[in-house]
Amino acid sequence: MFELIRPGTQIDFVGKRHIWVGISSAAILLTIVLFFTKGLNYGIDFTGGAEIQIKAPATWDIGTVRKEMDEGGIKGLKVIQIGLPEDHQFLIKAQGDDKSLNLVSKQVSDILGKKLQPGEYEIQRADVVGPAAGESLRTSGFLSMFYALLGILLYVTIRFDLRYSPGAVLALFHDSVITIGVFILTQKQFDLQILAAVLALIGYSNNDTIIVYDRVRETLHLHPGLTIEKGVNQAINETLGRTLLTSLTTFLSVFSLWLFGGKVIEDFAFTLMVGMVVGTYSSIFIASAFVIFLTHRQEKNAAKQKAQGGKPKRTVTVRPEPKLQS
Amino acid sequence: MTRGWWGRLLLLVFFTVLSIVYVTPTIGNLDLEKTKFPFKHKVNLGLDLQGGLYLVLGVDFNRVYKDVVDRQASSLESRMKEKGFAATSLKVVRENQPADDPKIMVTYPAAKREEFHELIKKEYWTLRIAGESSGAFELGLSGEFRGEVRDRTLNQSIEVIRNRIDEFGVAEPSIASQGTDRVVVELPGIREVDRAKDLIGRTAKLEFKMVNDKAMSPEQVAELVGELEKKNEITYKEGQKFSEYVAKINQAAKGRVPEGSEIAFERTQGIAGESLGRVPYLLFSKTEVTGDDLQDANVQIDPENQRPNVSFSLNPRGAALFDKLTGDNIGNRLAIVLDNIVHSAPVIQSRIGGGQGQITLGQGSGDELMKEAKDLAIVLRAGALPAQLDFLEQRVIGPSLGQDSIKKGAMAALIGSIAVFLFVTFYYRTSGAIAVFSLILNVLFVLACLVGLEATLTLPGIAGIALTVGIAVDSNVVIFERIREELRAGKGIHGAVEAGFQKAFRTILDANVTNAVAAGVLLMYGTGPIKGFAVTMLIGIVTTLFTAVFVCKVVFDAYLRHLENRGAKTLSI
Numbered sequence: 001m002f003e004l005i006r007p008g009t010q011i012d013f014v015g016k017r018h019i020w021v022g023i024s025s026a027a028i029l030l031t032i033v034l035f036f037t038k039g040l041n042y043g044i045d046f047t048g049g050a051e052i053q054i055k056a057p058a059t060w061d062i063g064t065v066r067k068e069m070d071e072g073g074i075k076g077l078k079v080i081q082i083g084l085p086e087d088h089q090f091l092i093k094a095q096g097d098d099k100s101l102n103l104v105s106k107q108v109s110d111i112l113g114k115k116l117q118p119g120e121y122e123i124q125r126a127d128v129v130g131p132a133a134g135e136s137l138r139t140s141g142f143l144s145m146f147y148a149l150l151g152i153l154l155y156v157t158i159r160f161d162l163r164y165s166p167g168a169v170l171a172l173f174h175d176s177v178i179t180i181g182v183f184i185l186t187q188k189q190f191d192l193q194i195l196a197a198v199l200a201l202i203g204y205s206n207n208d209t210i211i212v213y214d215r216v217r218e219t220l221h222l223h224p225g226l227t228i229e230k231g232v233n234q235a236i237n238e239t240l241g242r243t244l245l246t247s248l249t250t251f252l253s254v255f256s257l258w259l260f261g262g263k264v265i266e267d268f269a270f271t272l273m274v275g276m277v278v279g280t281y282s283s284i285f286i287a288s289a290f291v292i293f294l295t296h297r298q299e300k301n302a303a304k305q306k307a308q309g310g311k312p313k314r315t316v317t318v319r320p321e322p323k324l325q326s
Numbered sequence: 327m328t329r330g331w332w333g334r335l336l337l338l339v340f341f342t343v344l345s346i347v348y349v350t351p352t353i354g355n356l357d358l359e360k361t362k363f364p365f366k367h368k369v370n371l372g373l374d375l376q377g378g379l380y381l382v383l384g385v386d387f388n389r390v391y392k393d394v395v396d397r398q399a400s401s402l403e404s405r406m407k408e409k410g411f412a413a414t415s416l417k418v419v420r421e422n423q424p425a426d427d428p429k430i431m432v433t434y435p436a437a438k439r440e441e442f443h444e445l446i447k448k449e450y451w452t453l454r455i456a457g458e459s460s461g462a463f464e465l466g467l468s469g470e471f472r473g474e475v476r477d478r479t480l481n482q483s484i485e486v487i488r489n490r491i492d493e494f495g496v497a498e499p500s501i502a503s504q505g506t507d508r509v510v511v512e513l514p515g516i517r518e519v520d521r522a523k524d525l526i527g528r529t530a531k532l533e534f535k536m537v538n539d540k541a542m543s544p545e546q547v548a549e550l551v552g553e554l555e556k557k558n559e560i561t562y563k564e565g566q567k568f569s570e571y572v573a574k575i576n577q578a579a580k581g582r583v584p585e586g587s588e589i590a591f592e593r594t595q596g597i598a599g600e601s602l603g604r605v606p607y608l609l610f611s612k613t614e615v616t617g618d619d620l621q622d623a624n625v626q627i628d629p630e631n632q633r634p635n636v637s638f639s640l641n642p643r644g645a646a647l648f649d650k651l652t653g654d655n656i657g658n659r660l661a662i663v664l665d666n667i668v669h670s671a672p673v674i675q676s677r678i679g680g681g682q683g684q685i686t687l688g689q690g691s692g693d694e695l696m697k698e699a700k701d702l703a704i705v706l707r708a709g710a711l712p713a714q715l716d717f718l719e720q721r722v723i724g725p726s727l728g729q730d731s732i733k734k735g736a737m738a739a740l741i742g743s744i745a746v747f748l749f750v751t752f753y754y755r756t757s758g759a760i761a762v763f764s765l766i767l768n769v770l771f772v773l774a775c776l777v778g779l780e781a782t783l784t785l786p787g788i789a790g791i792a793l794t795v796g797i798a799v800d801s802n803v804v805i806f807e808r809i810r811e812e813l814r815a816g817k818g819i820h821g822a823v824e825a826g827f828q829k830a831f832r833t834i835l836d837a838n839v840t841n842a843v844a845a846g847v848l849l850m851y852g853t854g855p856i857k858g859f860a861v862t863m864l865i866g867i868v869t870t871l872f873t874a875v876f877v878c879k880v881v882f883d884a885y886l887r888h889l890e891n892r893g894a895k896t897l898s899i
Contacts, residue, residue: 002753007814053727102717106520126519126722133382133718144851151843159836196786196848196856200793200863203844207800207837214833242807245753246800249746253796256742257789262734264374264727265789272793 005241013284014233014292020285024174031181038184043191046138048131049076050094050104054112055122058088065090072111075100083263089124098130141195145176148202156206160213163298167290168209171282175205179275188267197271204250204272205279208243209287215239216291228295232288240284247280334880342767345774352777369777370498371514372784374855375732377725378514379522382853383483385507386714388426390479393711395428395467397621398452402430402465409445429456430465476506482708483509483715485701486530489665492568492593508718510853519722527717530665532617532709536651537659537671538587538608551589551606554578562604568593569666575606586611590661592668607668609661614651617709619644621681625699628686634699636685638706645681653677662705669705731785739792743769746795754806756898760881761802764873768798771869772862781865784858794866800837801874805830806899819897820886827879834874838867 044051056065066079069092076095083089094104105126112121129137149169156165176198183190215235220226226234254276258269351358352368373380430453434442442463446453452471457464467475480503487509491499500512516522542550554560558578562571568591576588583589592605623638640648651660652674661671672685685702687695747765751758772791776783809826817825845867848860889897 004753007811098716102523105720105722109520122724122726123517123722124724124727126720128717128720130716130718133384140851144847147851148844148847151847152840155840155843192852192856193786196852196859199844199848199851200859203841203863204793204797206840206844207797210836210840211804211833214836238811239807242800242803245803245807246797249749249799249803250793250796252745252749253739253742253792256745257735257738257792260734260738260741261789262731262738264731265735265738265785268786268789 003241004244005237009237009240010233011237011240012233013236014229014288017285017289017292021289024178024282024286027181028174028177031177031184034181034184038187040180040184040190041187042138043189043194044093044127044129044134045192046134046141046190048101048129048134049096050092050101050128051126052092052094052105052108052123053082053125054090054092054108055124056088056090057116057120060088062090065092068111068115069108072107074104074107074111098132101128101130104128137192141192145195145199145202148199149173152202152206156210156213160217163291163294164213164217166294167287168206168213170290171209171279171287172202172206174282174286175275175279176202178278179271182274183271188270193268194271197268198275201272201275201279205275205283208247208280208283211242212236212239212283212288213291216288228292232292236284236288243280243284247276251276331880331883334876338877338880341771345767345770348774348777349770352773367777367780369773370780370782371728371732372782372787372855372858373512373514373721373728374723374785375728375783376514377517377723377728378512379516379519380719380721380723381511381513381522381526381717382504382719383487383509383511383526383715384718385479385483385509386716387476387479387507388428390475390711390713391467391472392425392428394471394475395430398450398465398467399430402432402450402453405445405449406442409441427456427466431462432465433462436461478704478707479711479713480507480509482704482711483713485704486665486708486712487511487526487715489530489667490525490528492667504853509715515725517722517724519720523717523720527715529712529714530617530708532620532706533613533663534615534651535590535609535611535613535661535663536655537661538584538610539659541584541587542608544607547589547606547608550579550582551575554582572666583608590663590666590668592671605668607661607671609663609668614660615640615644615647617706617712619647620706620710622710623703623706625696625703626684633687633692634696635687636699636703636706638683638685638710640681640683642681645679648681648683649677649679652683662702664705664708670702732788735785735788739788739795742792743795746799750799750802754802754899756885757806757809757882760878760885761799761806763881764802764877765795765798767877768866768869768873769795771873772865775865775869776862779861779865781861782858783862784855786855786859787862790859790862790866794862794870797841798866798870798874801830801834801870802878804833804837805874805878809897809899813897813899819889819895822897823882823886827875827882831875834871838871842867 054065060068062079062081066077069077069079074092074094076093078093080091080093081089082091092108094101096104105123105128108126109123112123149172152172153165153169156168179198179201180190183194188194212235215238216232219235219238220228220231223231251273254269254272257265258273261269347365348367349369350356351361351363351365354363356363356368358366358368432442443455446455446463446465452468453465454468455463456466484501484503488499488501491501491511491513496513496516498514500510502510504510511526513522554575558574560571560574560578562568572589572591579589587608588611590607590609592607594603594605619641621639621641621644623636625634626637627634655674656676657673659671659673662669670685687698687702690698743765747762750761750765754761769791772794775781776787805826808830809822812822812825813819842864845860845863849857849864852860
C-alpha cells in the first residue's frame with residue numbers, strides 16, 4: 001500500500017494556529033491595501049475598450065503595427081506582442097467612448113486591408129465592450145461572488161451548524177481575496193474569465209473544508225471527551241492524505257491546462273492553480289481554526305451566563321448528528 | 327453474482343451504450359448528411375471554438391418612453407377636446423428631452439379639476455399622476471404600463487433582429503434577451519462585424535402594400551417562382567443573403583409580372599430544426615402607408631367568439647390614407663411588410679375610417695392564434711415604435727483561433743487526464759484501475775449529456791471537463807481512504823468496502839453540492855463561454871456522483887467476488 005501520509009500521523013496543525021491566522025490576515029490586509037493603491041489590472045470586460053488580435057506578416061514587427069495603427073487614427077492605442085515571436089501575433093488595444101470604440105474594428109481592418117494583401121494578415125479575434133457595459137459587468141460580477149458565498153454559507157449552516165459555516169465562508173473569502181491579490185501583484189489582466197475561475201474556486205475550495213469539517217464532527221461525536229483542539233487536529237491529520245491527494249490530482253489537470261491549453265485559457269488555468277494552493281492551505285489551517293475560536297466563544301458565553309445565574313442561553317444551535325446506518 | 331448486481335450491471339451497460347451512440351457523431355466527426363449512423367446530432371460548439379460573432383445590444387428605453395408618452399399626450403389631447411375641455415384652453419405640455427421617466431404637464435381651470443381627475447383615473451390606466459401644482463397636473467407613465475412597454479419593446483427588438491438575421495442565412499443564430507434591457511445575438515461562422523452591425527442597427531421599416539391578386543393567383547405566383555428558380559438556376563441556401571435571392575428572382579421575373587409589381591416573400595418557420603420556408607406574393611411596388619403613420623398595435627380578444635385579433639391605430643394622416651385605400655380595395659389583400667419581408671396579408675373586409683382597424687386571424691387552435699396575433703402585433707409595433715439599439719459588446723472570433731483552441735484545449739485535457747490516471751493507478755493499484763475506468767466513463771457521460779441536452783461546448787467548457795476529472799478523483803479518493811481505514815481497523819475486505827462506500831457517500835454529496843452552488847451562480851451570471859464552463863461543471867457533478875458511487879461499486883463488487891473465489895484476503899488498494 002502506497003501512502004502519502006502514514007496512518008497515525010500527528011502533526012500539530014492547531015497549536016500554532018495563531019501564526020497561520022496571523023499570516024493569512026496579513027496577506028488579506030495587504031491585498032486590500034494593494035486593491036486600493038495599486039489596483040487590479042482590469043481587462044476591457046470591466047473597463048470598456050477594444051482589443052483586436054491580429055496575425056501580421058513576418059515583415060511587420062511591433063513597431064510597424066504601432067506606427068500603422070497610430071497613423072490610421074486609432075485612439076488610446078496600445079500594442080502588445082503575444083505568443084511566440086515567430087507567430088507575429090499582436091494585440092491592438094484601444095480606448096475611447098462608445099462612438100469611437102464602435103469604429104475601431106472597422107478601422108483596423110481598413111488599415112490592414114490598405115497596406116497588405118488579403119491572406120497576408122488575419123484578424124483572429126476582436127472584442128469591443130462599451131464603457132457602460134463594462135461597468136455593469138463589473139458590478140454584477142462582484143455581486144455574483146457575493147451570492148456564491150451566501151449560498152455556500154446557507155448550505156453549510158443547514159448541513160452543519162453555525163459553529164462551522166462562518167469558518168467555511170471565511171476560508172473561501174480568504175482564498176478569493178488572496179487569488180485576487182496575486183493578480184494585483186502580477187498585474188495580470190483581470191477579466192470575465194478570471195472572475196469565472198475565482199467563482200469555480202469558491203466551489204472547489206469548499207470541498208476540502210467540508211471534508212475536514214465532516215471528519216471533525218464525526219471525531220467529536222465518537223470521542224465526546226476530546227477537546228475541540230484535539231478533535232480538530234485529529235480530523236485534519238486523518239483527512240490530510242485525502243486532502244493532499246485530491247489537490248494533487250486536480251492540480252495535475254489544471255497544470256496541464258496551463259501548460260498545453262494555449263493562450264486563451266492560460267490565465268484561467270493560472271487562477272485555478274493559485275487558488276488551489278491557497279484553498280488547500282486554508283482548509284487545513286484557517287477554516288478549522290475558526291471552528292475552534294467559535295466553539296471557545298460559545299463555551300465562554302455559556303459559562304458567563306451560568307455565573308450570572310441565568311439560564312445558559314444557547315448562542316448557536318447544535319443540530320443533532322445525522323445517524324449513519326451500517 | 328446476485329440478481330441485484332446483474333440488474334445494476336445492465337443499467338450501467340445501457341447508459342454506456344447510449345452514451346457511446348450519442349458521442350459517436352461528434353468524436354468520429356461524421357458527416358451528418360451522408361452518414362448511415364442512426365443518431366444524427368453533434369455537440370454544439372460555442373462561438374469561441376467555431377468562430378463567429380457575439381453582440382450585446384442595449385435598447386434605448388428612454389427614447390421609447392418618450393415616444394410612448396408623446397402618443398399618450400396626443401390621445402389625451404383629443405379625448406379632452408371631445409369631452410369639452412378644449413373650450414377652457416387646457417394645454418398639454420410635453421417634455422422634449424428623452425428621460426427615464428418623461429412627464430406631461432396638463433393645466434386645467436380650477437373648476438374642472440375633479441372632472442379632469444376622473445377622466446384620468448377612469449380612462450387612462452397607462453398614466454399616473456406624478457404631481458400636482460397650482461392648476462396643473464404632472465403625468466407620467468404608470469408602473470404597470472411602463473413594464474408592459476419594456477417587455478414588448480424588448481420582444482419587438484428581438485423580432486426585428488431575427489427578421490434581419492435571416493438575411494444572413496446563418497445556420498443556427500441565437501437571439502435572446504438578457505435581463506430586462508439587453509439582447510444577445512450569437513452568429514456562428516459570421517465574421518463581417520460591420521455588415522452585421524449595419525443590418526442590425528438600422529431602424530425597422532414597416533410598409534403596407536397591396537397584393538396584386540388580380541394579375542396572378544397565389545398558385546400562379548408560386549408556380550412562376552418555381553419556374554424562374556429552375557430556369558435561371560437560382561437557389562437559396564443557408565449562408566446566403568436572402569435579399570440577393572429576392573433581387574435575382576425579381577430580375578428574372580421582369581416581363582413575366584405586370585409593370586409596377588414585384589415579388590416578395592413571407593418566411594414561414596418550418597418544423598423545429600428545418601430551414602425556413604418561403605411563400606411568394608406578387609405585390610404592387612407602391613408603398614401605401616408606412617410605419618410612421620401607425621401609432622400602436624395590440625392584441626385583443628373578440629368578446630363575441632373569444633378569438634384573439636390585432637387592433638391598430640393610425641395618426642390623422644395615416645387614418646386619411648387608410649380610409650381611401652381600404653374604401654377602394656374591399657376584397658383585396660393588404661400585405662404587411664417589415665424590412666422587405668411579408669408578415670401577413672389580410673383581406674380588406676370593409677372601409678376603415680377613423681384611424682382604428684382590426685386584423686382578424688385565420689383558422690387554428692386558440693394557442694396558435696394567440697401566438698400569431700402576438701407576433702403580428704410585434705411586427706406592427708416594430709414599425710410604429712422603432713426602438714434604437716446600441717452596441718454594448720461586440721466580439722468576433724476568427725475560425726482559425728477557434729480551431730487552435732479546440733486542438734490545444736483537447737490536448738491539454740487529455741494530457742492532464744492521463745497524468746491523473748497514471749497517478750491514481752500507481753497509488754491505488756487495482757482499485758486505482760477501477761477508479762480510472764469510472765473516470766473514463768465519467769468523461770463519456772459528460773460528453774453524452776452535452777449532446778443530449780443540446781448544451782454548448784466552449785473552451786472553458788473543455789477546461790471544465792478536465793477539471794471534472796481532477797475533482798471526480800476526489801470522490802474515489804474519499805471512498806478508498808475510507809476503505810483503507812476500515813481495513814486498518816480490522817474489517818474483512820467485504821465489510822471494509824461496504825462500509826467505505828457507505829460512510830463516504832454523505833461526504834461526497836456535501837462536497838459536490840457546494841460545488842454545484844458555485845456553478846449555479848456562474849450559470850446565472852455568466853455569458854457565452856463562461857456559461858459553457860458552468861454547464862460542464864454542473865453536468866460533471868451529476869455524472870461524478872453516478873460514476874464514483876454507482877459505477878465504481880458495480881465493478882468493485884465483481885472484483886470482490888473474484889477475490890473471494892480465489893480465497894484472497896487482501897485488497898489491492
